[in-house]
Amino acid sequence: MMNDAGLFALVSLLLPALSFLVLAVVYPFRRLGRPAAWFSIACAAGSLAAAALAWDAHADGDVSRLLWAWLPTGGEVLATVGVLADAQSTVMLTLVALVAFLVQLYSIGYLSDESPPALGRYYVYQSLFAFSMMGLVLAPNFLQLFICWELVGLCSYLLIGFWYQRPSAARAAVKAFWITKAGDVGLLIGIVLLWRHTGTFDFFEMRGLAESGAIPLAGLSLITFFIYLGAVGKSAQFPLHIWLPDAMEGPTPVSALIHAATMVTAGVYMLVRTEWLFALTPDVLLIVAFVGAFTALLAAVLACVQDDIKRVLAYSTVSQLGYMMTAIGAGYAAAGFLHLLTHGVFKALLFLGAGALIHAVHSNDLKDMGGLARRMPQTAIVFVIGTLSLAGIPFFAGFLSKEGILGATLAGGLMAPFAVLMLVAFLTAFYMFRVVFLALFASRAMHASPLQPADASPIHHDAVEATHGSPVHDPPATMVLPLWILAIGSVGIGLYFTFVHPEEEFVNPGWLMPAAVVTAVAGIALAWMAYQKRSIDAAGLANAFAPIRTAALRRFWLDDLFEGIYNLVFLGFSKLVGWIDRYLVDGVLNALSAWTLTAGDDVRTIQSGKAQDYVYGVAVGLLVLLLWARWVLA
Amino acid sequence: MRGTAYELLRLLLPEVTLVGLAILVLVAGLISRPSTGAQGQRPIAGWMTFVGLLAIFGLTFFIREGSLFGATFVLDGLAMFAKRLFLAAAALSVLGSLTNPQYPFARRATEYHFALLVSLLGMLVLASARELILLFVAFELMSIPLFLLTGFLKKDAVAPEAALKFFLVGTASSAIIVYGLSFIYGVMGGTMVESIPRALASGHPLMMLGMALLLAGLGFKIAAFPFHMWAPDTYEAASTPFVAWLSVAPKAAGFIALIRLYIEGVGPEALVWMPVVSVLAGMTIVTGNLMAIPQQNVKRLLAYSGVAHIGYMLVGFAALSSSGVAMMLFYLVAYMFGNMGAFFVVEAVARSEQSDGIDAYRGLAQRSPLLALAMLIFLLSLGGIPFVAGFWAKLYVFLAAVESGLYGLVFLGAVLTVVALYYYLLVARSMYIDAPTRRESVPVPGLLGAAIAICALGVVGMGVYPGPWVDVAIRAASSLF
Amino acid sequence: MGLNAYLTLAAVVFCIGLFGVMSRRNTIGILLGIELMLNAVNINLVAFSRFVGNVDGMIFTVFTICITVSEAALGLAIVILLFRVRRTVTADHLDLLKG
């Protein structure tokens, strides 16, 4: 049961693998830098084409699986690897391939200051990421999913720490890895338990079991919850979302690819893939929904107070992921998946746009920007397009998917989350346009930001020295091209959906669309008044929400909490154990040996050197023997 | 049965020739008086002894088993085995001492070798004695020259002291032995060994008393705790090649006597000795090893480790089974090679460094690698490490003990082996790890080197292919049951 | 007079001898103690041979006496030798070798 969809998918999966192998193994080639980069890009392009073909080739409803035995045990095959190409996976594959390709292209320009070896290293990571992300998307079973899941985590770690000489980057890298790993512990446990529960890793077989009701429900909730934990870590749900903002230490294209469009959505994707499994455990779905909504709100609030443009985008990503999760929790995974796709496109666009701005001014800080629209028209246009999509304005990509999620939440009967999401929609529009106005339109002199950032925004020092005082202008073609492609993408999707309405398995109430639009516009209006027209004093606005703001500036103390756990629980406890091992466990051993040595010294004192004492020895021995003989006779 | 002269000669061949050799050495020594104070001259007596011993060793292969004087004097497998062991050990020791530069050895070689031969004669007889009086006489014939030889370096400050200690403890113990023998005689109403089992079976208190006394006395000879105390002092003071012999041959003789009196033909009654011998073995192993730990003088260290080894042999003895005895005999041979070899190396080092201390061995591996390697091999053999004789020896006695169900004893022994390795490794550390104080290599006289080489070959040979040796031991022991 | 009387006598003498060996300070005294022990043995042997009714004991005794003599001779020799090199025959002072 395989058709060319499967084959194309396989091809698009293997091309990045090829480029990874070549770059990783052929050391000198990698050190060349740009040629390596172009090679990788070529492979990415190829895989994009293949992915598109796969998407096109897959006929609706049918599924093509290619499996190879991977892990034998007990005489039979325990686990397989392969490709599972169906509607979901192929479209997701296409998205991944697209963004990956564009980002790699974009990076050539963005990282033009890097030394060739560093550039080579970067593209090795990129290729590996593309491969593993595609592997994740096409995974036919939980095991391969987990394998690729970990690999993308690794790539994220490596790419966040790409500028590892910067302490903050090194820290952020390990932080990201540990936090997500914590989630993965849950996922791993979940998979093991599920294997024991159902006797297989394979989605296809498992789904068959699920639909035939062959999976015992007892204890299933625990299992799905464990699996969900993995998603919490990867998709930055509360409380494990804290790694994502720090992850912005990585190069901006990386953030666009990994921390906006693809990897962070892996959690959502997994839940979408296994909706039939989660459908069996509504209680867990409820948790998913509420946590999602809460995350959305939390992140939105945090986004409002950031002065680092990338952090704003990061928090908005978290918030949007919360959106998707809520929809899934409401029981309408399709809606969440749709938003995942559109979000992937326009959030990548936003990040790349932001990257262009940062590249121009050599700073992440909004305060260093302002009025850039005049000097970088193209960037400004695409950035606004992205923002409109995110804000959920009609005819743009985000609009329908967002409305779909709101509708789904409503249809799921989750009133509280729905209210929260509406609020978040408002906030989203507000903070995004705050960025737009501050960065692009309001002139730098004009705005003195009332919002002092909690953490000094890290500046790409070496870059600053590299091209200091160079006139700010639009980036080179390799960077602009991807921007336009994505911009056209988001508009195109928007228009497409306005005319070809995707059928939903639920009906939105008539008032929902207007309400959503109004909320968004309101948010935009507020931002306009506060940061462009200045009719509302931003400071006053800030003071109005003073308590929340202070809390938000401290990131609700979550980071401190985790810091504390790391320092006190892990390091402290390890110190204790280390001490015990060295001075008690080993100490006892030393004590025993020392006692033996002492015993030696003591015993030898009977060897007094006096002949008569020796005879004493004989006499005593004799006496004992006689007593013994007596005792034997008795 | 009454042996014809031919019979007599055939069975007594080794002893007779040995007497002849002794007289020959004496006479030769008398006629060729060495010029006074001639240093390092080749003592004719020594050579004669050595060659003679080799010859007799060869002769032992031409005598068949049998018995004489109404089974007073038997030549069974055990006796053969023992005699060859004694002769081999003596030959090795003589070889090692031939080039001994110490003044008395050059000056009074005749006396030295004569005494040695006489003591050896005692051993040979002892190995065959199946009658109490003969046994006792042989025993004394063996012991008395040993006291003398211990004090042979008479100008030396400590040698006489050692001799005195050895003598006092020794004579006291022989008094105890003969006291015990007297009871045994009294109960049996005769002096033939083969009637012991019956007497033992009768369970007469005096019999038990006598056997207990006897055990104590023999305990001295094999230097088992707490009768071992003479050993370290004696070893330290006496001349090394002699000590090498002293540490092996008399102990072997003691064990032969033990076997003859306590196991041979006794049957199930023998099991009555199992607990006491086990305890004896255990204590000997523990104390011997513990006391060896703090030693700084290698000769003393070897002395104490020797005590511990006696303990291990006693483990084999405690098994009170055919295989136990066999394994013990095998152990004796392994111990002979290992221990004598070690002492010879000590001799070699002592001659160049004028010291028996462990420090004298610093960096020996870099000064003369082969010597160090030999020492290492001997130590490992004593420590019971694979591919050298000691390993199989220990293993076999443990095996025998386990067969008799002495798990505790075996475990104790096995654990104490680790302690033993600790102090052996201290010497190894000094030889291999520590940096040498001097660069030039240690000169080893050819003959001493030969002796060392023979021991090394023996140790390694037995270690790599123990099969035949085991079979020999088993055959020797099989004659007892 | 029964056998036990002789045996007891012998035992007593033996113990006295042993005690002497352990307690006398003078080496010569120690040698005497050993002589006592051996003589106790002789008493034993003779008594036994008398009561068992064969001469083996007597023969044994003869040998024992010879051996005793030779041992005594050797012992005295060693003592003299010691006195030459160490200028003392007190057992307690002879402890250069120990530990």
Next chain:
Amino acid sequence: MNIPVLSVMTWAPLVAAVVVMFFARHRPLLVRWASLAGATVSLVASVWVYWAYDRAAAGFQFQEEIAVVPSLGISYLVAVDGMSALMCLLTSIIIFAGVFASWTVKERSQEFYALLLVLVTGVYGVFVSLDLFIFFLFYEIAVLPMYLLIGIWGSSGEVRPQGIFGWAMGRTGVGTKEYAAMKLTLYLLFGSAFILVGILALYVANGSQSFSFLVLEQVQFDPTLQSWTFLAFYIGFGILAGIWPLHTWSPDGHASAPTAVSMLHAGVLMKLGAYGVVRVGMALLPDAAVDWAWLVGTIACINIVYGALSAMAQTDLKYVIAYSSVSHMGVVMLGAATLTPTGLNGSVFQMFAHGIMTGLFFALVGLVYEKAHSREIFKMGGFATMMPGIATAFTIGGLSSLGLPATAGFVAEFLTFLGAWSSAYQWWLFPAVIGAFLTSIYVLRVAKQIFWGPKSEDPHFQHLPDAVGTEWAALGILVFVLVVFGVMPSLAIAPVDTATVPLVERLTGR
């Protein structure tokens, strides 16, 4: 094929050692090439065995038998099954890499290589011999040379004797290399005392006929005997496998040992212990194995977490690696304790994976020490710019040890987890998984501090060379194996499976 391939594999290193010892005096290059030749022969042989092993037939193959002491039923009986074949392969790889890793040993290299090769012969012997007696004999051979290897070429760390046992530590001279060497040797020989008693007990219980594994395998020993002999084997072999709380020889020993020795010891010798527990303990005493599984598994869990935490507490790079070994050996023992095919496969695979990865680690630590002359983690920093190769290798090793997919470590741990959850004591799964997480913490912490972090200010660390020449060989081989077996685990699992499945049937089927 009538060539006694196993004997060739086993004795080739010894021959090389003899050559080195007697014909290569003062000719360092000859020493190295001779050793390399020996190692190569073994490598080829073991690869060939691994390849030619008939998986369909399974069981023991390439059998050779020579009577040594017929009267006692001792014979030189060697053969391999899937498990031991893999272990032999591991040994070959490690020693092959080890020869390169110690290419730069300066003083007394002749003795060094000789001892190393003797050691390896012992290791091979243990893995191939089916006669328990010969097994034990090789076992001791594999342990003893350690004393000199560590004592002569080792390096002393600094450990302050303090705490309530400070006096004892002061007396035993804790911290010095002599201490470490003596501790390691005596501790392991102490363990072998238990093994010896156990072996003799089995031999006698079977009527003193034969030491052959094949014979004893058929015997059904009575429960009480099984029970205590299994404990004896568990303690004896467990000491070498580094089970808590008998593991303390391993950090000191590994930290003091020279590079190649640490590689060999942590990489292979610790496996001897685990292998012994499985091969001798479990296979011969199935009932006892089942009865004691709870103990073995629980202690294994303690190992995993405890080892990881101790590793986290260390500041000396070598100690970190050493403690990580303690933790990972816990995984091995846990897999064995599950008594399931998955678990046992995981266990054996972990033996292999950990062998390679820890070998790699110690090789790297050796290189770093050689170039930076420091093992203090928190003094170094930002080396990745200067020694990218070493940094990369270290990262790969680290990822493998924290169980990252596509490295051998993942497969092993995953199989063990599956086994743990399907075993009788499911809760074992959780400490095991936690341990993996802790591993990720300390490994990445170290990697960040030393390699992927800001550059240290220390002037000593400004200009350090990357690995050169032969040093690459060691790294290359190990990394390659680590990844290949991670991507294609069936390479190892397939043959191992043929050995573990019957074993499990024997255990649970009883």
